[in-house]
Amino acid sequence: MNIETIAKELNLKVRSGSDRLKNNVTGGYTGDLLSDVMANSHEGDIWITRQVHQNIVAIATLKEHAGIILVNSCEPAPDTLEKANQEKIPIMVSSLPAFELTGRIYNLLSKKD
Amino acid sequence: MAVWNKLKITVQTTETENYLYKNSFDVEGGNFNNAGSVSTNIKSILKNMGLPNNIIRKAAISCYESEINIVSYARQGVINLTVTPKTVEFDIIDEGPGIPDIELAMEQGYSTADRQIREMGFGAGMGLYNIKSSSDIFNLSSEVDKGTFLKIIINIP
Ligand SMILES: Nc1ncnc2c1ncn2[C@@H]1O[C@H](COP(=O)(O)OP(=O)(O)OP(=O)(O)O)[C@@H](O)[C@H]1O
Ligand SMILES: [Mg+2]
Numbered sequence: 001m002n003i004e005t006i007a008k009e010l011n012l013k014v015r016s017g018s019d020r021l022k023n024n025v026t027g028g029y030t031g032d033l034l035s036d037v038m039a040n041s042h043e044g045d046i047w048i049t050r051q052v053h054q055n056i057v058a059i060a061t062l063k064e065h066a067g068i069i070l071v072n073s074c075e076p077a078p079d080t081l082e083k084a085n086q087e088k089i090p091i092m093v094s095s096l097p098a099f100e101l102t103g104r105i106y107n108l109l110s111k112k113d
Numbered sequence: 114m115a116v117w118n119k120l121k122i123t124v125q126t127t128e129t130e131n132y133l134y135k136n137s138f139d140v141e142g143g144n145f146n147n148a149g150s151v152s153t154n155i156k157s158i159l160k161n162m163g164l165p166n167n168i169i170r171k172a173a174i175s176c177y178e179s180e181i182n183i184v185s186y187a188r189q190g191v192i193n194l195t196v197t198p199k200t201v202e203f204d205i206i207d208e209g210p211g212i213p214d215i216e217l218a219m220e221q222g223y224s225t226a227d228r229q230i231r232e233m234g235f236g237a238g239m240g241l242y243n244i245k246s247s248s249d250i251f252n253l254s255s256e257v258d259k260g261t262f263l264k265i266i267i268n269i270p
Contacts, residue, residue: 038174039174039247058153058177062152062153
């Protein structure tokens, strides 16, 4: 399943990397502690977080995440967006809290497409 | 050696001969706007060299956590990267407050990160532990009020 499908299904607002919405999502990871995400997330994951600082872009780049979703309508900082567009990392915003968003994405990914 | 002298710190290192790649990267303490850029650069170097994915993954974790620790706690530092046919090696040296109790610093959950650092999502107290888990040789030494030296070796199977 690609990012575009997830964004449509869950009404996400795309804030950066709109040219990379065909990125394939193979899993997901939810977390706000950067060293935890660094150690335990995987390539192809969609990363669900409330961190908005530009450091999230370096992590998503290093871990080759499919994209980042910010929860609770948190908006990315301006320099986060700038970096994300440079590095071609899709950042999206959801109005849902992390628990609910994670559950919905988990269900979407478990469905056979 | 020249670059390390710039930091007014002398460390004992073994010169690795017959390396495939060797380079030094400066890291500026306190500058979170650029934090992670050295690691991103190093990762693409390792990728271009065609190293196995799990080696790149371990190197990226080790390098990133070391870089962030310099940015978070030290004034300035250098990440020296050496790649040989059998290893990826990092010699990471910084000028800063040093670590008074290394055993304590290694514990998962121990952190002296201030509020500003924690607000960005750092300060879980997991960085050093994660580096150790990702490496085959992990050698941390430090002198209080001078700096910290971390030697990391990741074996290429
Ligand atoms: N280069 C360094 N210079 C001085 N102190 C350091 C350095 N690296 C680590 N420390 C000390 O060791 C502690 C533990 O470091 P570690 O990287 O494991 O966790 P952290 O940086 O606090 O949080 P995290 O890495 O999970 O974001 C730090 O809080 C700090 O007190
Ligand atoms: Mg750390």
